[in-house]
Amino acid sequence: MVGRIGLLIAGMGGVLVGAELPVKEVVLYKNGIGYFQRVGEVRPGETARLEFKATEMNDVLKSLTVLEEGGGKVTGLRYDSSEPLARKIAEFPFRLGERQPITGLLDQLKGARLEVRLGSQAQSGRIVGARQVPGDEKRPEREEVTLLLDSGELRSIDLSGATGLRLTDPELELQLKDYLGRVAQGRSLEKRSIYIDSADAKSRRLVVSYVIPTPVWKSSYRLIWRASGEPLLEGWGIVDNTTGEDWKNVQLALVSGRPVSFISRLYEPRYVGRPTAELPEEQAAAPVVYGGAVEDLRERRADKPGGVVGGVLAAAPRPLARAAAPAVPAMERMEVASSVAPEAQARELGELFEYRFATPVTVRKDESAMLPFVQEKLSARKLLIYSEMGSVNARNAAEITNSTGKTLDGGPITVYDSNAYAGEALMETLKAGDKRLISYAVDLGTRVTTQLGSSRDMIREIHVRRGLLTTRSALQETKTYTIRNVDAKAKILVIEHPVRPEYKLVNQKPAETTASAYRFEVRVAPAGTEKFPVIEERVYESTIGLTNLTPDVLVSYVQNKALSEAARRQLERIVELKKQGADADRAIRQTEEQINELGRDQERIRQNLRSLNEVSGQQTQVQNYARQLAAQETQLATWRDRLAELRKKRAALESELNAAIEKMEF
Numbered sequence: 001m002v003g004r005i006g007l008l009i010a011g012m013g014g015v016l017v018g019a020e021l022p023v024k025e026v027v028l029y030k031n032g033i034g035y036f037q038r039v040g041e042v043r044p045g046e047t048a049r050l051e052f053k054a055t056e057m058n059d060v061l062k063s064l065t066v067l068e069e070g071g072g073k074v075t076g077l078r079y080d081s082s083e084p085l086a087r088k089i090a091e092f093p094f095r096l097g098e099r100q101p102i103t104g105l106l107d108q109l110k111g112a113r114l115e116v117r118l119g120s121q122a123q124s125g126r127i128v129g130a131r132q133v134p135g136d137e138k139r140p141e142r143e144e145v146t147l148l149l150d151s152g153e154l155r156s157i158d159l160s161g162a163t164g165l166r167l168t169d170p171e172l173e174l175q176l177k178d179y180l181g182r183v184a185q186g187r188s189l190e191k192r193s194i195y196i197d198s199a200d201a202k203s204r205r206l207v208v209s210y211v212i213p214t215p216v217w218k219s220s221y222r223l224i225w226r227a228s229g230e231p232l233l234e235g236w237g238i239v240d241n242t243t244g245e246d247w248k249n250v251q252l253a254l255v256s257g258r259p260v261s262f263i264s265r266l267y268e269p270r271y272v273g274r275p276t277a278e279l280p281e282e283q284a285a286a287p288v289v290y291g292g293a294v295e296d297l298r299e300r301r302a303d304k305p306g307g308v309v310g311g312v313l314a315a316a317p318r319p320l321a322r323a324a325a326p327a328v329p330a331m332e333r334m335e336v337a338s339s340v341a342p343e344a345q346a347r348e349l350g351e352l353f354e355y356r357f358a359t360p361v362t363v364r365k366d367e368s369a370m371l372p373f374v375q376e377k378l379s380a381r382k383l384l385i386y387s388e389m390g391s392v393n394a395r396n397a398a399e400i401t402n403s404t405g406k407t408l409d410g411g412p413i414t415v416y417d418s419n420a421y422a423g424e425a426l427m428e429t430l431k432a433g434d435k436r437l438i439s440y441a442v443d444l445g446t447r448v449t450t451q452l453g454s455s456r457d458m459i460r461e462i463h464v465r466r467g468l469l470t471t472r473s474a475l476q477e478t479k480t481y482t483i484r485n486v487d488a489k490a491k492i493l494v495i496e497h498p499v500r501p502e503y504k505l506v507n508q509k510p511a512e513t514t515a516s517a518y519r520f521e522v523r524v525a526p527a528g529t530e531k532f533p534v535i536e537e538r539v540y541e542s543t544i545g546l547t548n549l550t551p552d553v554l555v556s557y558v559q560n561k562a563l564s565e566a567a568r569r570q571l572e573r574i575v576e577l578k579k580q581g582a583d584a585d586r587a588i589r590q591t592e593e594q595i596n597e598l599g600r601d602q603e604r605i606r607q608n609l610r611s612l613n614e615v616s617g618q619q620t621q622v623q624n625y626a627r628q629l630a631a632q633e634t635q636l637a638t639w640r641d642r643l644a645e646l647r648k649k650r651a652a653l654e655s656e657l658n659a660a661i662e663k664m665e666f
Contacts, residue, residue, distance in 0.1 A: 019040060019041070019047070019048045019049065020040065020048075020049065021038035021206060022038060022039070023036055023037070023038055023245065023247055023248075024250060024251065025250060025251040025252075026247060026250050026252050027253045027254075027255060028214055028216075028239055028252075028253070028254055028255065029216075029257070029258070029261075030216055030257060031216075031258045031259055031260075031261045032213055032215075032261070033059070033261045034212060034214030035209065035211050036210055036211070037208070037209040038050070038206075038207075038208045039205065039206070039208075040205070040206055041203055041204075042198065042204050042205075042206055044202055044203060047195050047197055047198075048195070048196040048198075049193055050193065050194045050196070050208065051191045051193050051194075052192055052193075052212065053192070054267075055213070057079070057267035058263055058264060058265060058266050058267050059210070059211055059213060059263070060194065060210050060211075060212060061079075061266040061267055062264055062266055063209075064077075064194070064208070064210040065210070066207075066208050067206070068198065068204055068205070068206055068207075069204065074197070074198050077194060077197070079192060079193065079194040079195065080192040080193050081269065089179060089182055092178075093109075094179070096180075102143060102159065102165070103143045106130035106145050107130040109172070110127050110128065110129060111127065112126065113125070113167070114126075114127050114145070114147065114168070115167075115168050116145065116157050116159070116162050116165055117163050118157070118163065119161075119163060123155065123157060124147070124149075124150070124168065125147035125148050125150060125155070126147065126148045127145060128147060128148050129145075130143070131144055132144075142160050143158075143159040144156050144158055144159065145157050191244075196208070211261075212243075214240075214242070215239075217237055218237070218411060219236065219237055219254075219373075219409040219410070220235070220238065220412050220413075221234065221235050221408070221412070222234040222414050223380070223398065223416070225415070225416065225417040225418070230377040231377070231378055232378070233377075233378040233400075233404070233408075234372065234375045235372065235408065235409075236370045236372050236373070237355065237370070237371045238368060238369075238370050239363060239369055241364065241367055241368065242366065244365050244366075246364045247361065249360035249361070250362070251356070251360060252360075253355060253356040253357070254354070254409075255352050255354045256352065256353040256354075256407050256409040256429060257352035259352065353407035355373040355406075357373070374406060374408070376404045378401070378402070378403060379400075379402075380399060381399050382397075382398060383397045383398065383399055383492050383493070384396060384397060384491055384493045385493070385494045386446075386448045386481075386493060386496065387496040387517070388448075388496075392449060393442050393443055393447060393448070394443045394446040394447075394448055394493055395439035395440075395441065395443060396439065396442070397438060397440070398415070399435065399437055399494075400430070400437075400438060401435045402430045402434050407429065407430070407432060408427070409429055410427055410428045410430075411426075412426055412427075413427050413438060413440070415440045415441075423440030423441035425438035445485065445486050446483065446486070446487070446491060447483075447484045447486075448482070448483050448484075448493075449481075449484075450479060450480065451482070452479055453477065453478030453479070453533075455475055455476060458474045458476070459472070459473050459560050460472045460474050460562055461562055462560060462563050463666065464571075464664050464665060464666055466662075466665075467546050467661045467662060467664075468543050468545055468546070469543065469545070469546050469549070470542070471542050471543075472539060473539070473540060473541075474537045474538070474539050475540070476506065476537045477503070477536050479497070479536075480531055480532070480534075481495055481532040481533075481534070482530075482531050482532075483529065483532065485527060485528050486527060487526065487527070488527055490523065491523075491524045492522070493521070493522045493523075493524055494511070494519050494520070494521055495519070495521075495522060495532065496518070496519055498516065498517055499513070499514075499515075499516055499518060500536070500538075502538045502540075503536040503537065503538045504536065504538075504539075505518065505534070506535040506537050507534070507535040508520060508532075508534050508535070518534075520532065520534070547657075549578075551575050551578045554574060554575045554578065555575060558571045564666065566666065570660075570664050570666065573660060574661065574664070577657040577660060578657065580653050581657060584646055584653055588646045588647060591643045591646060592643065595639050595640065595643065598639070602633075605625050605629055605632075606629070609625050
């Protein structure tokens with residue numbers, strides 16, 4: 001243990017004499033990552049040291065590159081390791097819990113020698129146990145330790161009167177100190193060090209680069225309308241130095257874009273659970289109970305391994321294969337140099353865009369800075385914009401075309417007009433040559449109202465196939481914008497009309513279209529009023545079986561102008577057959593009603609006949625009823641024949657209708 005402590009002290013001494021590599025270049029990104037490059041001279045036999053926050057180590061270990069200029073060789077990298085606190089203290093024979101009393105620790109050290117100082121006296125012995133004694137009316141709660149003294153006496157000592165405790169076992173004392181040191185280290189958020197060793201016997205120049213988490217750099221703009229000519233755009237980059245180290249005369253660059261970045265847990269040691277495996281001969285043999293034989297199988301013994309011997313199945317021998325250890329190839333060192341060629345201008349970096357400042361920048365630790373990265377004329381024009389967001393007033397706006405040749409990172413814009421503050425806006429990232437609308441104030445001199453017109457359906461197409469009639473209809477809606485300009489100057493208003501996926505424009509052509517809106521430009525005269533109608537239509541289909549349509553409904557389709565002459569004749573034939581079928585159905589219902597009515601009359605006559613047969617002298621009336629029944633039977637037979645003919649005709653019409661519908665297609 002003493003040897004390890006000595007090595008620890010020697011290692012700490014090496015850290016103190018490590019060479020420092022100052023920061024020379026910083027590149028800040030929009031994804032919360034900063035690229036740093038350090039350059040410095042390292043003397044012979046000296047170790048370069050880099051310091052980082054513990055939270056930065058994962059990114060450093062993922063991205064660190066080292067280039068040794070002059071042909072030297074880096075022999076290794078070392079860093080302060082991090083291990084979970086639970087593993088750091090797992091090997092100790094005791095634990096210290098939250099708010100644990102001293103007796104909780106002493107009770108875990110049973111058998112250890114302890115010296116208890118009570119004023120000028122001291123008692124020493126081996127710990128038998130320790131506990132908290134509950135209080136009562138006479139004495140408050142207290143802590144006690146029981147010691148086995150050298151004399152063999154067991155003595156309980158009240159620790160409330162103790163002025164000192166000391167573990168007299170030096171090794172146990174070192175263990176306790178080591179335990180407390182590891183707990184403190186696990187709780188600490190101090191910096192971690194990386195050491196770069198080299199076997200070179202002469203001074204060398206090291207270039208080290210890496211990425212670590214940094215605050216996102218921010219951009220803000222000033223759009224300045226001047227009396228004449230194009231407006232001026234001024235852009236500022238806001239950077240924050242939270243690294244805990246001064247950036248002195250560094251080459252600074254700001255990158256617009258969001259490259260993919262993630263955290264990979266490389267700093268914290270990982271442990272993988274492994275299965276437990278044992279050879280069969282290392283297991284204790286269990287007793288085997290053999291059963292009695294029911295048949296002599298010795299004559300039928302198997303001659304090959306795995307046969308049956310003496311009523312017991314003999315297992316075939318299993319040779320234990322030993323896999324040869326694979327040869328481990330020698331590791332080759334691969335140099336990776338990461339650098340950015342310095343340029344004093346903006347440039348494209350693939351999908352990213354970089355602003356590199358020509359002169360070195362100084363930003364002290366825990367300070368921030370505003371750095372101008374663009375100040376150029378810009379193509380822009382003044383407009384009004386109306387988006388119908390709960391206000392009747394349009395907004396003062398500007399249409400900005402990025403004519404700077406540079407990507408403009410997204411951020412707030414403060415607008416100045418006629419040397420006065422005019423309002424503020426937000427702008428998304430704007431690529432070179434792209435265009436954006438920004439609104440920065442409410443125009444109280446322009447009012448816009450809207451009115452939704454009535455809708456109407458129009459059948460555009462009619463198709464029939466396999467007895468199904470399909471129509472394509474259009475539903476039209478009109479939205480009229482009424483624009484009132486009360487100012488004595490002409491204005492250009494951009495109306496943002498929402499895009500509806502199922503609708504298309506009929507009467508207007510937008511100046512441009514976004515993902516969610518059409519943009520129409522309307523010129524409004526001084527103190528004038530303009531009406532701007534926007535007509536949209538939605539086309540939809542509906543399908544219904546021809547057999548389910550009445551002749552009246554079919555007639556409405558026959559009269560539709562979208563129908564061809566051939567299709568109209570086919571539909572007219574269907575209408576005629578349906579009308580004939582309807583007439584036949586009506587005749588059938590009338591005949592059935594007449595038959596039913598005649599049947600009810602016959603039943604009445606039969607009841608009268610039964611009544612008259614029981615009364616004498618009514619023969620004349622009985623004969624009259626009999627003649628009526630005979631006449632009705634003749635009429636009934638005639639109607640039944642007619643009903644049969646009507647039903648036959650209806651069936652023929654239905655068959656003809658079905659055949660016509662089946663053949664129809666247009």
